[in-house]
Amino acid sequence: MTLVINCQEENMASAQKIMVIRHGEKPQGAVPPYGVTVDGEQDVNSLLVAGWTRAGALAVLFAPSRGALQSPELAQPQTVFAASDDAGKSSKRPEETVSVVAQKLKLQVDTTYSVGQEQQLAAAAMSCTGVVLIGWEHKHIPLIANAILGNTSAPQTWPGDRFDVVWVFDLNATSDAYQLTQVCELLLPGDSPEPIPVISS
Template identity: 45%
Template sequence: MHRTSRVLVGVIALVLSAVLAACATGSPSPGAAPSPAGSGGTSSDGAAQGTVVLVIRHGEKPDGSDPGVDAGGKKDNSSLTAVGWQRAEALADLFDPTSGPLRPGLARPTAIYASGADDDGEGKRPRETVAPLAQRLGITVNTDYGKGDEQALVKNATGRPGPVLICWQHGELPDIAAAFPGVTPTPPADWPGDRFDVIWTFTRTADGWLFAQLPELVLPQDQNTVIDG
């Protein structure tokens, strides 16, 4: 058995078959993270309630040397890699800690959005990435929107009460940011292809939205930096 398959079995077989079944329609955090760049850092379960939208990229994808695998361990290049599955589990702990408070700047989601798949399978990885968290929180993931629907996605997400989490493909994450009216400071125009470890947050203010960034720091290789504008 290849090393990737063995890793996958260890990561997924014990937990994710049940997770994805429940969500059909981690590794531990290495410690506290700094406050989000570009803001003073809002308290997650207090003032941020009902005012914050958190945006993440899906977990790691195949790159030629590291194949994608589905929840059953079968090769599937529309799915996450073994490391991507590890990130998905770790993100559940990040957004819903089993002990201790949430990090400053974060909020426990009451709604989760992930892109719906197109005919080529695009959009599968975002759904896989949020599946462990959705299972833990008992939330059905909203997959009504897909690539190209970013304006409608943001309109729907910002019309809901409670904190919202969106997981999407990296190429369209700047389009999601652009759909928020009156954002300050200006979000980066591009999301680098090699970054899977950053959270963008949009917090409602009296006259628009406050943008900030936060490193995930959930896997050993994650960078303690955000995305340059």
């Protein structure tokens, strides 16, 4: 059962900050290393062990137990969304990735929206109050960005090998528009310090 927290009915921009991440590391088909569920069962639609490791590190990134957040652009979420797994028929990875931080903060993950419903998801996220965290499938994250920004100024391709970036959308109270900042996670070995580039067409 899903639950929307701190969100309004109207499609008005009120969320101060929306943070979007790609799910953690995934298996490459039905070959080792395998994806595993939270119970340790082999599952092609779940995260690799490395992905679960990232999920745990993200909980500390967004909700540190001691001290300040690693980046001033980040904030502790009050609402968490993830792509629906369509009753077990598609990827569980977005929800798995945000589940650890949600559990730490005693929040329920809202899985109302599926991949392909990025416009509806963006509208719901923008209507929330406070800070929102979204876990999604990488090929469709630019569509979320376009809906939030109202333009295509964000990178329009999320590289298949990047699991290590947070896209942060901050609401400008004066213009009632969002501005995108990229925060490199730098959580696991091999994480890049470089943002995802905008590729000119």
